[in-house]
Structures are given as C-alpha cells and as structure tokens.
Amino acid sequence: MSLPEPMGPIEGIFSPPVRSIAARVLTALLLAFAVILIGTAIKLYHNIDAVRAAESDNKVWNIVQFEVDYRDLMIASLQAQAAAQTGTDTTIAAGVARLRLEFDIFYSRINALFATLHSSALAPEFAAEMAQLDTARTALATQVDALSLGPEIGASLSGFHAQASALNALVRRLSVDALQLLIIRTEDARLQERQLLAAMFGASIALILLTIVSVALSIRLGRNHAAAQVRIERSTALAKAAFESAVTAMLICDADGRILLTNPAASEIFGHSDADLHGHSLHETLIPQERLAEYRRFLRFIRASGEGGDATIGPVQVSAQRASGEVFPAAVLVRITQLDADQRLILVFAQDISEQVEYETRLQDAADEARRYATAQRRFLATMSHELRTPLHGLRAALDLLKRQSLSISARKLVEIAQQSCTHALQQTDSALDAIRATHENEAIVVFDPVRITDDLTAEMSLIGQDDGTRISLEVGGTRHGNGFLGRPRAFGRAMGNLIANATKYAPGGQIIVKLDFAPPDAAGQVMLRAEVIDDGPGIPAERLDRIFEPFNHDLLPEQKHESGGFGLGLSIVKQAVAVMGGDIAVQSDLGQGCHVVITVPLIHAAGMRAAPVAADALPLRPAPMTGQTGRVALVVDDARVNCALVAQMLGELGYEVDTAFSGQDAVARAANKAYELILMDFYMPGLTGPEAAARIKLAGASAQATIIGITARVDLMGSDAGAPPDMDRVLFKPFGLAELEACLKHGATQPAAADFSPSSDEMALLRATLEMCGDALGMALLHDTLGLAAQALAEITQDPAGCAEIAHRAAGAAMMAGFHDLGCALRALEQAARAQSDAGALAPFGDRLASATEKAQATLVQIEAMQKHHPTALVS
Amino acid sequence: MKPVVTRRSLVSMMASLPAFALIGQNVRADADAAILSVRLNDAEAQFTDATLSDLPQVSFSTTTLWTQGQISFAGPTLQSVLEATGAMQDVAAIRLTALNDYSVTMETALIGPNAPIVANRIDGAPFSVRDKGPLWIMFPFDLDIRYRSETFYALSIWQLSHIESV
Structure with a gap:
C-alpha cells in the first residue's frame, strides 16, 4: 500500500530542476539588455552629434555666405557704377537690376544670420553690432528703392556704393564674431550632451545593478522554495510512515463517502484488500446493512453543514462490518476537512473495540447480577417492613382495647409504654420503606401539580397532628400560569412529606407554615419553585446544622429523641429527593429559634398540559363533610384508622354515606346487617384478612351483592400484581387519590398510568x-x-x-x-x-x-x- | 492631375514676356511675371505665382534654422510642380538654383507626395526676395526628425528661380 502520487499543482510548484537554467537564461538576458542599452546610447549620441553637426555646418555656411553675399553686392555696385559711366541705357538698366537683386539677397541673408545667431544669451556688444547692421540695411534699402534710371543715376550709385562700402568692417567683424560664438555654443552643447549621456549611463548601470540584485533575490527565493520542499517531503514521509504503521484504521474519503485512501490497519481491521476499498463507497464496504439509514443521514448532515470550517465528530461507538460480513463494534472519530474551495474530505479513524465491548458487557452483566442481588435484598427488607406493619397495627389496636379496660395504675402505665413503643416501631418501618424507595427509585419526569401535592400533604398532616393541637397552614405565592409542571412528583412529595412530618414531629402543638413560591418562567420555560417549611419548635443547634442531613443522625436533640422516635432518616431522604430533582436545600435554625427549611427545585412550566391525576406517595385528602345526600352507602374496612378515615373522606366527597370498620370481623358483622353498595377493604388486617372477610360477606347477608374493592399497599419494588382475589371485584393499590378511586368506581379501571406524558x-x-x-x-x-x-x-x-x-x-x-x-x-x-x-x-x-x-x-x-x-x-x- | 500649363501655352507666354520681367522693385508688383522656370530634359515650363497657386496646395507649420519661431508655409508640392511640367518620370535628379546662383542637386527619390513644397506663402501672404522669396523649397522639419539633417537643410533652397533635370 502506498500513498498516491502527489497532486498536480503541488508537484508543479515544487519541482526544482529548471532553477539553474533559468538563472543562466536570466543572466544572459540581462547582459544582452546591457549591451543593447549601451549600443543604443552610443548610436543616440552619434545621431545627436550628427544632427547638431548638420545644424552647425548649415549655420557656418550661413555666416560665411553673409560675407559672400556682401561681396557680391559690392561687385554688383561697382559694375552698375561702371555701366553708368560708360554703358548704354540697356547695360545701365541691367546693372541696376543686378544691384537690386544682389541687395535683396544680401538683405534676406541678414535675416537668416539673425535667425542663426538668435539667442537670448547674446553678448551686449554683439547685439549692438547686429542692431547697427539692421539700421544700415534699412538705410541701404531706402536708397536702392529710390534708384531711377535718370541722369542722376551715376551720383545715386556712387552714394549707395560709398554707404555700402562703409559696412565692410562691420560685416567682417560680425562674421568673425558669429563664427566664434557658434563654435563656443557647439562646444557647450556637446559638453551638455556628454553630461546627459553620462547621467543616462549612470542610470542604466544602476538599473542593471538593480536587476542583478532582483535576479539574486529570486535565485535565493528559489533555493528557499527548494528547502521548503525538502522539509515538506520529509514531513510527508513521516506522515506516510505514521499513516501506514498506525494501529488505528484510517480511511480518507471524499464528501460522498468514496474511499480514496486507506492504511494497512484498515485492511487488517476490516479484512478488505486495498483494491476492495479504494474507489468504493463506505456503504458498499464497511457499513452494515441495518445502519445504512444512519449513515446516509450522517452524509446528508455533512453536505448540509456547508462550506468552510473543519469539524470533528466523535469518537462514537458504531457498528461496522468486516469483509466476512461480521458486524463488530468500532470506535470511530470522523474529521471533516476542507482541502480547498471545492474539495471536502472525510477522514475516518476507526478502532476495533469488540474485545473492549465484550469486556464491558461482562462487567455490565456482573453489575446487573449484583444489582439483582441488591434488589432481592431490598425486596426482602421491604417485605419484612410491610409484614411488620400489620402485626404492629394489630398490637396497637389491642393495646387501645386493653387501655379501655379498668387497669391498675402500674398496668395502665405499662400499656402506655407498650403503645409508645408500638407507634415508634411503626414509624421506623415507614421510614425504612421510605428510605428504600428514595435510594433506588429512578422516577420519570411527568406533569404534576406541586400545589396540589403540598395541599394534600398538609391536610394529611393536620389530621395526624390535630391530637397535639398542631396547626399547619399553606401559603402559595408567585406566578404560576397554570398548574402543570414537568418534574418528579414522587420525589417532590417525599421531600415535602418528610419536611412537614418532621416539623409535626419536632414541634408538636406548634404552628407550622408551609410556603410555596413560583418564580416567573425563564426563556426556556424553567420555573424555580421555592418551598419552605417553618416551624416554631425547639430548633436545631447551629453547630449541628451541617450534620443533620447525614443518615441515622440521632443526636439532633437528645432529649427529643425518645419522644419523636424515627430512624433519623427523614432529612437525608429529603436531601436525596431534592438531589434527584436537581434542586438545593438549606436549613436555618438554632436552639429555641424553630427550624426553617428551604428547598429550591427547578421545574419546567408545562403550558397546556394537564397534571397527572395523582402524585407521589401522598395520600391526597380534601377535608370535606361526609354527606349522605344520594343515599349510597359504603363501608371502609382498614385496621389502620388513619387510612380508614382518609378513604372514608374520599368516598364522602364522591357522595357516599360511609361507615367504617377496623377489623375483618367487625366488617363482616356490619355487612350482614346493612346493605352496602360498596365495600373497600384492606387486604391485610389482624384476624380476618380482607379476602377472607370478603368471602364471608359475599356468602350471605345484607351486603352479599356489594361491590368489594380490595385495598393493598403495593410495595413498588416488588411490582407484582397478582390480580384480585376471587371474592373481590377489583383491587386498588395504595397509594391512590380521589381521582383513582373515582375512576376505579366508575370504570373498574385500575390506576391510570401516571406517565401519560412521559416518554417510555x-x-x-x-x-x-x-x-x-x-x-x-x-x-x-x-x-x-x-x-x-x-x-x-x-x-x-x-x-x-x-x-x-x-x-x-x-x-x-x-x-x-x-x-x-x-x-x-x-x-x-x-x-x-x-x-x-x-x-x-x-x-x-x-x-x-x-x-x-x-x-x-x-x-x-x-x-x-x-x-x-x-x-x-x-x-x- | 491635369497640368495647368501646357507646353504650347508656355512657349507663347514666354514670347510675350518683357526681357526684364524679373527685374523690378518688387516681385509682388507684377503677379503675372514668371517666377520659376523648369526644364526637365526637353520639356520646359514657366510658372507665375498664379499658376503655382492653381496647383494643389499643401501647408504646414514648422521652425527652421533660418527663421524665428513657428511659421506656416504653404504652396504646391515640388512633385506636383514637376509633374505639371510633364516629364518627371525619366528624371533621376534635379538641380535647384537660387537667384544668387546657389544651387543644389536633389535626387527625385527624395521627393515625396507631401514634401517638399515649393512654398510661395508664409503665414498666408506672398513673400519678397528680401524675405527669402518668392519661392522657398520647404520640408516639415518639426514633423519628422529625418528632415533635420544636413541633406535636407542643404535642399531647403530659398529664392528658388530655376529647376532643371541633371
């Protein structure tokens, strides 16, 4: 297996061999450039020189011709004079015409001379001479124009000749001076041209030097490139070595999942040869059939995630397929990288973790096994606790009966002690059951109404505490926008129940205030619920506050222990329940200051959803007068009087006239004499059990046609529904509320699933x-x-x-x-x-x-x- | 181009000329006087200022070695003057002669369609012998550096009076 050839442009950029040739060609070009430059400069110089020489020659000719034309004029003048003395009219006319022509020529020559010498830098005396010449010319012109072929022609010609001869010296001087001036000017011009050319040469040489420096720099750059290429080749070799010797399978794919490149580990792990992988798609080779949908979704995500930016996904555990068709667990990390503007690559790093997963599975099995043992243990404990409650209730009932009889003072005292012990033992079993639930319950999140739960709990505790004169009040504050909140009602109920029960326990006969305060929901719909339980009891010493949440913390107040009893589990249960809800708990207290417990619980506002009909471990109760308006009569049988009273109240609310019985025998006796439409009966009672009593009632008597509903406390960890006993029509599981009771009575339904809105x-x-x-x-x-x-x-x-x-x-x-x-x-x-x-x-x-x-x-x-x-x-x- | 002056008419024109036609106080005084005679081999022609002005005119502005500042020259091209004579095709070189007998030889190869001209106007007016007139062979020196050489300076003959084939 090998890396593919480097891609085209990369090879192009870094190929080195043309470098020295390029440098040589560049140098040769520079030399040629220099030669051409110098040649051109020389040629230019010569051309300029030639032009200047030509001008100069012409000017010299003009100056020389100036004197020649003067001489011609003088000759013509002499000839005209000679003709005037000796010749005919014709020869005179010809001589005068000749003189005029020569004068005009001379005249024009002076203009040419002035033009030749024209310059602002004429010496003053020279300019004066020229002005003198100009004046003389004008005077001569006047004379020439005045010549007429009359008798005075001879005199006129003599006058003209005399005046023209007078110019001889001036003409000579001007000619010589002009020539000298021209020579000086030519020399100056030549000097200036040389300087200009020298400057040009200098500039050219500087340019050539600059070019040479540029060439040197580019050669240097070329070398740097070459060095960089060497480094790139080295790192490529390193990367290649790492790629090929890695234990992790590496697959480089394009954005469509087509495999471009793999390493040996990939072949080894997936059992495919290179040829089987390269050019094939991941889904053709490595993705198991049943995972194709997920894979496609993943590809769609990559495409949809658009251009730009690298991303890493994972590591995640996925199922992969070997060539043999075997599907195995693999740990996969996917990196999406943008190679250039239009190419994205998917880098897949995969490890075979089947051994690891197997090991984890075994570990999981072992853990499950341990959990099963623990569950069995808890089930045993729960069963034991429950089993203990029934005889304890019986014991308490028996003690109540015993106390009514006339006893000696010492015997009555003993009975009272026995009653206290019995109550204590019942509380302990309740606490144990609560503790078991709290630790091992994984409660689903549902919609519930915390106010309703708290209200019910308060009512229940008021009932229990009324013997001591304890007053419990509930205050609800804040904004709620409906009653439904998403949360864990059982945990909430457990926390509030224990807090209120604790307060009732430790502050008997006092005032207990329960407060609920709902904060406004935030953007995500979260509502912070602040629940407070304030009592005016003896309080907890401040130095012990940090330990009160520890389980079995007995030394809250040594002198109260005996009186209140309990495992000391209450606050630790509250703490656990609050933790399950993701909330916080705080306690303020000191000796003689009462106790103030605050729990803060995050809930989600569940707009538009109705609360599940019942909640938690609470036994909802609305204090309502028992009314018998409809004339329907019901009997509630339970050895636990509190339960009995609660169920009776519920039935009262539903419009029944209710009688109560505290034992199976009592129930059978009452049912035989009165025709009850409905009998609710506890399963486990001292003496005659529920099913046994039901069997007797159905056998004969006034209530033989009654609907008998069995009531049993389902220890939720046991979770076994054995079904109704033969003589009972239905079974209602504790805990239940008014709604369940009503539903059960109306439709014969068992409790509706509380988790209506909870995902399975x-x-x-x-x-x-x-x-x-x-x-x-x-x-x-x-x-x-x-x-x-x-x-x-x-x-x-x-x-x-x-x-x-x-x-x-x-x-x-x-x-x-x-x-x-x-x-x-x-x-x-x-x-x-x-x-x-x-x-x-x-x-x-x-x-x-x-x-x-x-x-x-x-x-x-x-x-x-x-x-x-x-x-x-x-x-x- | 139709020659303005035929050989016959030129002969008759010459017969009517006074002997001293060219000799006067001022050339401009006699517009009908012949100011240029051209003889190419056997063909001979005389041109007055008017007949020269009848030929197609070319004008340009240029500086010269012999004048100051930019000057506008106008007149027929030398080529048109020679063609008007009617025998240019057999001529390899011509001699140009001035009033002062200065003369120069020009190869006909140097004669272009637009230059040189036989300038008879400077800045739109005729010019006298005193101003190097009435005719001046002129090249557009400023137009092309080629003209700024000894050859063309020498050929720029003023006070032109005769042209003949060599």
Missing part, C-alpha cells in the same frame, strides 16, 4: 442513543427536523392527500431512526392509509393520531432540552 424508557433510550451518536447539537437539530417533517406530513393531509404518503414515508423513516417510536408508527399508519385512499376525510383519524403523537414527541423534546440545559447528566443516568 425505551423511547428515552433510543433518543439518548441518537444524541450520543450525533453529539448534542446535531442530535437536537435532527430531532427537531424529524418533528418538522411530521408537521409537514400532517399539513399535507388536507393540502395534498395524494402526495401525503411520500412525505409521511420520509417522516416515518426519520422518526424511527431518531427514536420517536410512536410518532414513527403513527406516520407509517398514515402512509399506508394514504396509499390506499386519498380522501382527506378518510385520513382524518390518522391525522388525529399523528397530531397527538407529534404533540407527545414535542413534549419529550422539550423535556430533553430542558434536562440537557439544566442537568446534562440527567439523560445518561
């Missing part, structure tokens, strides 16, 4: 897997997209029923992949229906189902987002 744990797990695989940001985007598709499919039902199937199909695939199982099923159903018929009306029920599934998924998503935002670990528990 399976769905949660699937969604979690999606998020883990894609990373939170991408995962959330995918989940949102899926919901968007579902909404689109829903809209299509009315807009385009025929085309709806296609979108539903896509949406269904996305939903299934993302982990929205119900939503996927709803979409599948819609798709099938839409394929069968395209009538919008016929599709309406499917649309309704889809709408509700979408709403549910939406709620789940809100929940996940909220959880991720506030408790990132909540989903990974």
Whole structure:
C-alpha cells in the first residue's frame, strides 16, 4: 500500500530542476539588455552629434555666405557704377537690376544670420553690432528703392556704393564674431550632451545593478522554495510512515463517502484488500446493512453543514462490518476537512473495540447480577417492613382495647409504654420503606401539580397532628400560569412529606407554615419553585446544622429523641429527593429559634398540559363533610384508622354515606346487617384478612351483592400484581387519590398510568442513543427536523392527500431512526392509509393520531432540552 | 492631375514676356511675371505665382534654422510642380538654383507626395526676395526628425528661380 502520487499543482510548484537554467537564461538576458542599452546610447549620441553637426555646418555656411553675399553686392555696385559711366541705357538698366537683386539677397541673408545667431544669451556688444547692421540695411534699402534710371543715376550709385562700402568692417567683424560664438555654443552643447549621456549611463548601470540584485533575490527565493520542499517531503514521509504503521484504521474519503485512501490497519481491521476499498463507497464496504439509514443521514448532515470550517465528530461507538460480513463494534472519530474551495474530505479513524465491548458487557452483566442481588435484598427488607406493619397495627389496636379496660395504675402505665413503643416501631418501618424507595427509585419526569401535592400533604398532616393541637397552614405565592409542571412528583412529595412530618414531629402543638413560591418562567420555560417549611419548635443547634442531613443522625436533640422516635432518616431522604430533582436545600435554625427549611427545585412550566391525576406517595385528602345526600352507602374496612378515615373522606366527597370498620370481623358483622353498595377493604388486617372477610360477606347477608374493592399497599419494588382475589371485584393499590378511586368506581379501571406524558424508557433510550451518536447539537437539530417533517406530513393531509404518503414515508423513516417510536408508527399508519385512499376525510383519524403523537414527541423534546440545559447528566443516568 | 500649363501655352507666354520681367522693385508688383522656370530634359515650363497657386496646395507649420519661431508655409508640392511640367518620370535628379546662383542637386527619390513644397506663402501672404522669396523649397522639419539633417537643410533652397533635370 502506498500513498498516491502527489497532486498536480503541488508537484508543479515544487519541482526544482529548471532553477539553474533559468538563472543562466536570466543572466544572459540581462547582459544582452546591457549591451543593447549601451549600443543604443552610443548610436543616440552619434545621431545627436550628427544632427547638431548638420545644424552647425548649415549655420557656418550661413555666416560665411553673409560675407559672400556682401561681396557680391559690392561687385554688383561697382559694375552698375561702371555701366553708368560708360554703358548704354540697356547695360545701365541691367546693372541696376543686378544691384537690386544682389541687395535683396544680401538683405534676406541678414535675416537668416539673425535667425542663426538668435539667442537670448547674446553678448551686449554683439547685439549692438547686429542692431547697427539692421539700421544700415534699412538705410541701404531706402536708397536702392529710390534708384531711377535718370541722369542722376551715376551720383545715386556712387552714394549707395560709398554707404555700402562703409559696412565692410562691420560685416567682417560680425562674421568673425558669429563664427566664434557658434563654435563656443557647439562646444557647450556637446559638453551638455556628454553630461546627459553620462547621467543616462549612470542610470542604466544602476538599473542593471538593480536587476542583478532582483535576479539574486529570486535565485535565493528559489533555493528557499527548494528547502521548503525538502522539509515538506520529509514531513510527508513521516506522515506516510505514521499513516501506514498506525494501529488505528484510517480511511480518507471524499464528501460522498468514496474511499480514496486507506492504511494497512484498515485492511487488517476490516479484512478488505486495498483494491476492495479504494474507489468504493463506505456503504458498499464497511457499513452494515441495518445502519445504512444512519449513515446516509450522517452524509446528508455533512453536505448540509456547508462550506468552510473543519469539524470533528466523535469518537462514537458504531457498528461496522468486516469483509466476512461480521458486524463488530468500532470506535470511530470522523474529521471533516476542507482541502480547498471545492474539495471536502472525510477522514475516518476507526478502532476495533469488540474485545473492549465484550469486556464491558461482562462487567455490565456482573453489575446487573449484583444489582439483582441488591434488589432481592431490598425486596426482602421491604417485605419484612410491610409484614411488620400489620402485626404492629394489630398490637396497637389491642393495646387501645386493653387501655379501655379498668387497669391498675402500674398496668395502665405499662400499656402506655407498650403503645409508645408500638407507634415508634411503626414509624421506623415507614421510614425504612421510605428510605428504600428514595435510594433506588429512578422516577420519570411527568406533569404534576406541586400545589396540589403540598395541599394534600398538609391536610394529611393536620389530621395526624390535630391530637397535639398542631396547626399547619399553606401559603402559595408567585406566578404560576397554570398548574402543570414537568418534574418528579414522587420525589417532590417525599421531600415535602418528610419536611412537614418532621416539623409535626419536632414541634408538636406548634404552628407550622408551609410556603410555596413560583418564580416567573425563564426563556426556556424553567420555573424555580421555592418551598419552605417553618416551624416554631425547639430548633436545631447551629453547630449541628451541617450534620443533620447525614443518615441515622440521632443526636439532633437528645432529649427529643425518645419522644419523636424515627430512624433519623427523614432529612437525608429529603436531601436525596431534592438531589434527584436537581434542586438545593438549606436549613436555618438554632436552639429555641424553630427550624426553617428551604428547598429550591427547578421545574419546567408545562403550558397546556394537564397534571397527572395523582402524585407521589401522598395520600391526597380534601377535608370535606361526609354527606349522605344520594343515599349510597359504603363501608371502609382498614385496621389502620388513619387510612380508614382518609378513604372514608374520599368516598364522602364522591357522595357516599360511609361507615367504617377496623377489623375483618367487625366488617363482616356490619355487612350482614346493612346493605352496602360498596365495600373497600384492606387486604391485610389482624384476624380476618380482607379476602377472607370478603368471602364471608359475599356468602350471605345484607351486603352479599356489594361491590368489594380490595385495598393493598403495593410495595413498588416488588411490582407484582397478582390480580384480585376471587371474592373481590377489583383491587386498588395504595397509594391512590380521589381521582383513582373515582375512576376505579366508575370504570373498574385500575390506576391510570401516571406517565401519560412521559416518554417510555425505551423511547428515552433510543433518543439518548441518537444524541450520543450525533453529539448534542446535531442530535437536537435532527430531532427537531424529524418533528418538522411530521408537521409537514400532517399539513399535507388536507393540502395534498395524494402526495401525503411520500412525505409521511420520509417522516416515518426519520422518526424511527431518531427514536420517536410512536410518532414513527403513527406516520407509517398514515402512509399506508394514504396509499390506499386519498380522501382527506378518510385520513382524518390518522391525522388525529399523528397530531397527538407529534404533540407527545414535542413534549419529550422539550423535556430533553430542558434536562440537557439544566442537568446534562440527567439523560445518561 | 491635369497640368495647368501646357507646353504650347508656355512657349507663347514666354514670347510675350518683357526681357526684364524679373527685374523690378518688387516681385509682388507684377503677379503675372514668371517666377520659376523648369526644364526637365526637353520639356520646359514657366510658372507665375498664379499658376503655382492653381496647383494643389499643401501647408504646414514648422521652425527652421533660418527663421524665428513657428511659421506656416504653404504652396504646391515640388512633385506636383514637376509633374505639371510633364516629364518627371525619366528624371533621376534635379538641380535647384537660387537667384544668387546657389544651387543644389536633389535626387527625385527624395521627393515625396507631401514634401517638399515649393512654398510661395508664409503665414498666408506672398513673400519678397528680401524675405527669402518668392519661392522657398520647404520640408516639415518639426514633423519628422529625418528632415533635420544636413541633406535636407542643404535642399531647403530659398529664392528658388530655376529647376532643371541633371
């Protein structure tokens, strides 16, 4: 296996061999340039010289000709004079004409001379001479123009000749001076030209030097490039070595997932030869069939993520396929890198983690095993606790009966001690059950009403504390915008229940204030609920406050211990429950100051959702007078009087006239004499048990036709529903509230699932897997997209029923992949229906189902987002 | 181009000329006087200022060695003057002679379609012998550096009076 040839442009940039040739050619060109420059300069110099010489020669000719023309004029003058003395009229006329012509020529020559010598830098005496000549010329011209072929011609000619002869010296002097001036000027011009040429040569040489420096620099740059190339080659070799000897499989693919390059480890891990991999797509070779949808989604994400920027995904655990078809777990890190403007590469680093996963699986199995043992242990403990409660209730009832009899003072005292011990033992079993629940419960998030729960708890505790004269009041403040909040009602109920119970316990006969305060929801819909329980009891010494949350902390107040009893688990249960909810707890107290406990719990405002009908471990109770308006009569049988009273109140609210019995025997006796429409009976009672009593009642008597509902405390960890005993019509599990009771009476239903709006744990797990695989940001985007598709499919039902199937199909695939199982099923159903018929009306029920599934998924998503935002670990528990 | 002056008319013109036609106080005084005689081999022609002005005119501005400042020269091209004579094709060189008998020989190869001209106007007016007139062979020196050489300076003959083939 080898790296492919380097790509074209890279090779082009770094190929070195032409360098020295280029340098030589460049040098030769420079030399040629210099030679041409020098040659041109010389030629130019000569040309300039020639032009100047030509001008100079012509000027010299002009100056010389000036004197010649003067001589010609003088000759013509002499000849004309000779003709005038001796010749005929004709010869005289010819002589005068000749004189005129020669004068005109001389005249014009003077103009030419002036032009030749014209310069601003004439010496003053020279200029004066020229002015003198000009004046003389004008005078001569006047005379020439005045010549007439008359008798005075001879005299005129003599006069002209005399005046012209007088110019002789001036003409001579001007000629000589002019020549000298011309020579000096020529010399000056030549000197100036030389200087100019020298300057030009200097500039040219400087230019050549500059060029040479440039060439040297470019050669230097070329060498640097070569050195850089060597370094690049070295690092390439290193990278290649690392690539080829890595234990991790590396695959370099293009943006479509086509494999471009692999290392030996890849062949080894996947069992494919190079030829099998190169040029083939990942999905053809390494992706198992059943993971193709996820893979395609991943590719779509890469394409959709657009240009620019590198990204790294993972490491994540995925399933991969070997050449043999074996699917194995692999840890994969994907890096997307932008090579250049139009090429993106996907770098895949993969490790075979099948051994690791196997090891983890074994570890998991071992942990599961341990958990099973622990569960069995807890179940045993719970069973024991529960089993203990029944005889303890019996014992307490017996002691009550015993106390009514006339006893000696010492015996009465003993009975009272026995009663106290019995109460203490009951409290301890309750605490133990609570503690077991608190530690091992993984409660789902649902919609609930915290005010309702607290209200019920307050009512219950008021009932319990009324013997001591304890007063409990509830104050609700803040803005709520509805009653529904997403949270963990059981934990909340447990925390509040224990806090109120503690206060009742430690401040008997005092005033207990329970406060709930809702902060306004933030942008994400989160509401901070501040719950306070304030008592005016003896308080806790400040120095012990930091230890009160430790389990089995008995030394709160030594003198109270005996009186209040309990395991000392209460506050530790509260702390755990608050922790489960992601909240905080704070206690303010000191000796004689009472106790002030504040818990702060984040909840999600669940707009538009109704609260689940019942909550938590509380036994909801609305104090209401027992009314018998309808004439329906019911009997409540429970050895626990508190329970009995509670259920009786509930039935009273539902319009029953209620009787109570505290034992099976009592119940049978009452039922035989009075025709009860409804009998609610505890399963486990001292003496005659619920089912036994029910059997007797059904056998004969006034209430043989009564509906008998068994009541049993389901120890939730046991989770076994054995079904109703033969003589009982239904079974109602404790705890239950008014709504459950009503539902049970109306429809015969067992308790409705409280988790109506809670995603099943399976769905949660699937969604979690999606998020883990894609990373939170991408995962959330995918989940949102899926919901968007579902909404689109829903809209299509009315807009385009025929085309709806296609979108539903896509949406269904996305939903299934993302982990929205119900939503996927709803979409599948819609798709099938839409394929069968395209009538919008016929599709309406499917649309309704889809709408509700979408709403549910939406709620789940809100929940996940909220959880991720506030408790990132909540989903990974 | 149609010759303005035929050989016959030139002969008759010459017969009517006074002997001293060229001799006067002022050339301009006699516009009908012949100011240029051309003889190419056997063909001979005389030109007055008017007949020269009838030929196609060329004008340009230039500086010269013999004048001061830019001057506008105008007149027929030497070529058109020679062609008007009618025998230019057999002539390899011509001799140009001035009033002062200065003469220079010019190869006909140097004669272009636009230069030189036989200038008979400076700045739009005729010019006298005293101003190097009435005719001046002129090259556009400023137009082309080629003209700024000894050859062309020598050929720029003023007070031109005769042209003959060599």
